[in-house]
Amino acid sequence: MRRGDGVKRAPDGGLARFFQAAAGGGAVASEAGGGAGRGSHEAMIEVVGLRKSFGKLAVLKGITLSVGRGEIVSVVGPSGAGKTTMLQILGTLSRPDSGSVVIDGVDVSRLSDNELSAFRNSRIGFVFQFHNLLPEFTAFENVCIPGYIGGRDRREVEARAAELIEQLGLSERRDHKPAELSGGEAQRVAIARALVNSPAVLLADEPSGNLDSRNRDEINRLFVSLRDRFGQTIVIVTHDENLAAMADRKIVMTDGVIA
Ligand SMILES: Nc1ncnc2c1ncn2[C@@H]1O[C@H](COP(=O)(O)OP(=O)(O)O)[C@@H](O)[C@H]1O
Numbered sequence: 001m002r003r004g005d006g007v008k009r010a011p012d013g014g015l016a017r018f019f020q021a022a023a024g025g026g027a028v029a030s031e032a033g034g035g036a037g038r039g040s041h042e043a044m045i046e047v048v049g050l051r052k053s054f055g056k057l058a059v060l061k062g063i064t065l066s067v068g069r070g071e072i073v074s075v076v077g078p079s080g081a082g083k084t085t086m087l088q089i090l091g092t093l094s095r096p097d098s099g100s101v102v103i104d105g106v107d108v109s110r111l112s113d114n115e116l117s118a119f120r121n122s123r124i125g126f127v128f129q130f131h132n133l134l135p136e137f138t139a140f141e142n143v144c145i146p147g148y149i150g151g152r153d154r155r156e157v158e159a160r161a162a163e164l165i166e167q168l169g170l171s172e173r174r175d176h177k178p179a180e181l182s183g184g185e186a187q188r189v190a191i192a193r194a195l196v197n198s199p200a201v202l203l204a205d206e207p208s209g210n211l212d213s214r215n216r217d218e219i220n221r222l223f224v225s226l227r228d229r230f231g232q233t234i235v236i237v238t239h240d241e242n243l244a245a246m247a248d249r250k251i252v253m254t255d256g257v258i259a
């Protein structure tokens, strides 16, 4: 295995510079996540009275939820219950019609769109049902990209990516492109990518929904170990009863409310 291969192929920091330029230099990246008023004692996620409609369709009808630091919460419920809509609001990808979302002490409704992008990049990690890796880049490069977009020091990003690749058992696959990875491996790369900026929260939407049972169990155990080893706060939407049972708490959503 060739460590630092990505650096050798881009001696001028080409990939890093490309993404930093695309993100406008990431100048606000470190601002939005920190700031005054951020405390370590309160819950990591605090949402109160979330409502969201699409046209006449009321999808979230008053969701109140608190997730502690280092807690894994699973969200289950029938298709169409509003689980993905809620996760997207928790992840600041979508704004609620009313209600508040405070993540790691930051009231995200007060952030401008630019601040929100920087906050999302640095404080939220997403894992979806499909890995969404960029096909033309290696596993290692895919893991680095959110760090480059955030404008972080390139060597620091690459050191963190290498560490995650190792911790997630992907060392042998580091220089492979997504098409050369198994479903389980690709999903582990996606999880490493979600963690590269050390997010406050990891949000996963049916992360094992597309995997066979062996890979599903492996990914499920990985989530638990991220909590145990790193104190990672995690919210997982899942249909997988095993995964739901492994969580610290299970929330059942039905028709836009928490049962
Ligand atoms: N962008 C959107 N525009 C219109 N309707 C939407 C949109 N997103 C979700 N919905 C509708 O909101 C409801 C809840 O969807 P979703 O949050 O995806 O549920 P779940 O993830 O629990 O299956 C569904 O009826 C869905 O069709």
Ligand SMILES: [Mg+2]
Binding pocket: 083, 084, 085
């Ligand atoms: Mg969904």
